Amino acid sequence: MNMTNTMNKSIRCLEQGHVTTPSGFTAGGVHTGLRKKKLDFGWLHSDIPAVAAGVYTTNTFQAAPLKVTQEAIEVDQKIQTIVCNSAIANACTGHIGYKNAKIMQEETAEKMNVAAHHVAVYSTGLIGEQLPMDKIKTGIEQMSEQSAYQVDAFEHAILTTDTVTKHAAVQCEIDGKTVTLGGAAKGSGMIEPNMATMLGFVTTDAVIEHEPLLKALRSVTDQTFNMITVDGDSSTNDSVLVLANQRAGNETLTEDHPDYPVFIQALTLLSEKLAQKIAEDGEGATKLIEVNVTNTHSVTAARKIAKSVISSNLVKTAVYGADPNWGRVVCAVGYSNEPVNPDLVDVFLGPVQVVSGGLPLAFDEEKATDYLKNKAIEITVDLHDGDESAKAWGCDLTYQYVTINASYRT
Amino acid sequence: MNMTNTMNKSIRCLEQGHVTTPSGFTAGGVHTGLRKKKLDFGWLHSDIPAVAAGVYTTNTFQAAPLKVTQEAIEVDQKIQTIVCNSAIANACTGHIGYKNAKIMQEETAEKMNVAAHHVAVYSTGLIGEQLPMDKIKTGIEQMSEQSAYQVDAFEHAILTTDTVTKHAAVQCEIDGKTVTLGGAAKGSGMIEPNMATMLGFVTTDAVIEHEPLLKALRSVTDQTFNMITVDGDSSTNDSVLVLANQRAGNETLTEDHPDYPVFIQALTLLSEKLAQKIAEDGEGATKLIEVNVTNTHSVTAARKIAKSVISSNLVKTAVYGADPNWGRVVCAVGYSNEPVNPDLVDVFLGPVQVVSGGLPLAFDEEKATDYLKNKAIEITVDLHDGDESAKAWGCDLTYQYVTINASYRT
Known part of the structure; x- marks a missing residue:
């Protein structure tokens, strides 16, 4: 499973890397009782608002949290905190579901001391049940930037029928500066193009504007996440979100920047690794x-x-x-x-x-x-x-x- | 699983009917060794050339026998004998496969004393292997209009992983005459719209021209055979063929005939019964x-x-x-x-x-x-x-x- 030969030589994959490998990002996860024993509530936090770009399921029954997240990003294209629960998808839940996603966003904002429109909300799991908000609130109360909570807990908390966590990181050189990209994903059943119960979270310290970040994400998603299938079903909740916290010190990446293709190649490599890990962990898969x-x-x-x-x-x-x-x-x-x-x-x-x-x-x-x-x-x-x-x-x-x-x- | 309420009252389903229920049709099947023990070579014969109309798979890799059959029908839109083997699909077999299908057609014509262009050829089974022509010839030698060979043998001979034969018949009144339609089908794996390793053979004693017969078949197929799926794969060999031997004595059916819609409803009911039986017998199906x-x-x-x-x-x-x-x-x-x-x-x-x-x-x-x-x-x-x-x-x-x-x- 090799990348194309034209891959820029400066790009290297850190198979054991994480979404917290780029500096400035912390993550954590806890058990709130949404799932019987497994971690079920996770968060990913940037110490400053990060430039954000997302892609979302094309399913007509798009879940409530995706609506709330899209509305948040529309404000100033920045996100500082991602909050995600597993077990319940908060899809096909009507006005109550939307309100619950908003509450999840607002209480997270308060707890983490960030603007509400800088909080992205995600849910994954069963369709058609309302979120038990008492458990969600238990999770929010435990959120923190402290290192007591680790990225491994985050990676576990976003899983449903997945059997392993999916993570990787990639580094490349832009303007002679090292730029790092990290990723975490969940997948498994209902995996099919156009973002099917698949969540992908990508972080980077690159300095990049919103538009070129979104353009890169869309083109890369079409040839990576949208090219995996487990059973052909496209879910209500799928999404990939990229946060760029601008710490690497490179010249701002635009489409005209000579190293913009390098960034795209790095994002492609990272996404391909995550996509392969999702496919490999398809429900019941042995190969x-x-x-x-x-x-x-x-x-x-x-x-x-x-x-x-x-x-x-x-x-x-x-x-x-x-x-x-x-x-x-x-x-x-x-x-x-x-x-x-x-x-x-x-x-x-x-x-x-x-x-x-x-x-x-x-x-x-x-x-x-x-x-x-x-x-x-x-x-x-x-x-x-x-x-x-x-x-x-x-x-x-x-x-x-x-x-x-x-x-x-x- | 009921038909629509607007169904003409004169139409009745004979669940235990067969492709030989309309008068003038005989059928048979034998074992030639293509399959280990099961019958693997069948034929369906009309005592006079019958008006024929067919629909065929849209798969790019259309099998050789379907090409031969289409060419035959093009000559004068009539077929008198259908010959079909199971086990080997004669698909992806190139020029040799085409020649073998032609030989199967020509030797059948000689044996049954009909014109070669009045013989339709079908194969179903594994893709990419050449037909063992010695076994096919063994089958052709045993072809006959005699009653020693029965329709049940034909229905078995066209099966692959099917567990039961699929057959039905329907009767309706046209111009005060009883018109009978009979059908046999095979399906199971690779069943999906647009004719996926699914064969359907329909006979009728109706007096009908080629064009209205083809039009009826196409519209009925779209709402019956093309609406079943077992696993989403469309095969190289799928086809439905209708033979009308003009024995019922009704005024010739055209699109302007007041009872043309009755014929279409009868064909729909028959096709729906066969389609349901195929879906019900999908590979491994319990429901x-x-x-x-x-x-x-x-x-x-x-x-x-x-x-x-x-x-x-x-x-x-x-x-x-x-x-x-x-x-x-x-x-x-x-x-x-x-x-x-x-x-x-x-x-x-x-x-x-x-x-x-x-x-x-x-x-x-x-x-x-x-x-x-x-x-x-x-x-x-x-x-x-x-x-x-x-x-x-x-x-x-x-x-x-x-x-x-x-x-x-x-």
Whole structure:
């Protein structure tokens, strides 16, 4: 799972980094009783208001907290404190839900001594239940900038059916200054493009204006977070938020800054790492699948085809069973509704080419099966029809997925 | 699962009817060794060339037999013999695959003493392997109009992972004459709109021209076969073919004939029965799910929303687990990309209303759970935004689905 070769050499990934790796950010999490035993209430805080940019689910039933957060950012495009609970999504909750999200915002602002419009609110979990505000208030009372609360607690507090925390950091050089980006994410079920019960929080010390930050976030999201799928469902609560606290001392990043592309590459690398970790931890998943679609006539087509393959339940179960049933890959390419010349298509399962010019090759079945037993599987579809490409990430479909989702609620 | 109330009273369903219920059609099936033990080679024969109309998969990788069949129908819009094998799909097989389908057509024509362009060829099964022509020829040698071969054998011979045969017949009155329609289908995995590894064969004794027959088939398919989904994959081989042998003695059906709508209703009822049977027998399914989307501003929107809900893995697993997790239904409505007013949406699980005006109701959880333990589940989404509606059918997602598809090939 390598980045493109054109990646700027000054960019390095800190796999063990966190959302608090850029200086000026603290985080924490506690247990309030929203979940039985696990941490369920977290916060992320910048010591000064940070320039903020967000992307949000396209689901018609957008949850109340996302509305409150968007309204907050509209005021002066800055956020200082993020507050997030798990267990209850506060979606499909009407006016009461909106009011509760506002209360969560206002009481957080008071506790942390920041402006209410500098507080972003997030919820994730079950749709259609009202937030138990007594528990939310218990959480708010415990908020603090103290180091007694740690980023690890924050990363745990935002999880739902996730089995591991997702975090990373990336560093790059801008104007000769080291700029750091950190990220935390949650995902798991209902993961699909356009921000499906997926939360991503990115921090950076870069000096950057709101507009170029938002533009970078949107383009990067389209090729990372929006290219993962676990089960094709897009949630009511998904969002990625980036906070830039301007501490790195670089010249202000605008679209004209010569190092703006470096910042975008760094954000891409960070987002790709987080996206892969989400896909890898899909509900019941045992394997990370990466689909590379290469040499297409347009990026849009490449993305659509990659998503078609990564979303196929038949491909996902074949990977689970280590069955080199490449016909399902070809079939998914064929129903993507993108124009494809069937006679030019090559398909590779890792290093094993299984289709050449649309026809099956007499490949080494044992070698292919052995490859599919790995924990990270690459499927490459070469369309020989242009020079655009796209990647998508997902996971296998397993018995455990059914177990988790047949009884999530009860 | 009732038809609309406007159904013409003269139309009656013969649940135990077959593709040979209309007079003049015979069918049979044999075992040739394509499958280990099960019947794998079937045929359907009309004693005279019948007016034919077909619809075919939109998958880019359309299988060779579908090309041969389409070319045959183009000649004079008539078919007399249908030949079909299971086990091997003859898809992604290039020039050799096309030639093999032609040989299958020509040798069938010779054996049955009909014109080659009056033979329609079908295959279903694994993608990317060439047909073992020795076995196909063994099958052709055994073809006959004799009653020693029965329609039950035909219905079995076209199956792949299906667990039961699918058949029905319908009768209606046209010009005071009884017109009969019979149908056989296969489905199971890879079932999704636009004809996904689904085969449907419909026979009728109606007197009807090619154009009105094709028009009827297309409109009926859009609201029946194209509204079922098992796993969202659209196959390379799907097709529905209708043969009309003109024996009923009615005045020739054209679009201007006053009873043309009766014929369409009869074809709709037959197709809906077959579609339901396919959905009900989805791979690993334990339950048939029907999604009714009502009061939308357009049929297209209603269909898209119904398909979004019926295709949701989260809805499918919730039904499997009898979990009244209505949030997943609302969520799927929300990501259908159709404009919906969230504040007007009502949702019912069978008789139990769970959402009113976009907000959760305090419903009787036990009653809802009990309802979801039924074998046939209706989910109704009322959008209060017009007077169009659509239905979609699917099945639950189970452990057995994973078992079947993790090892279909090996």
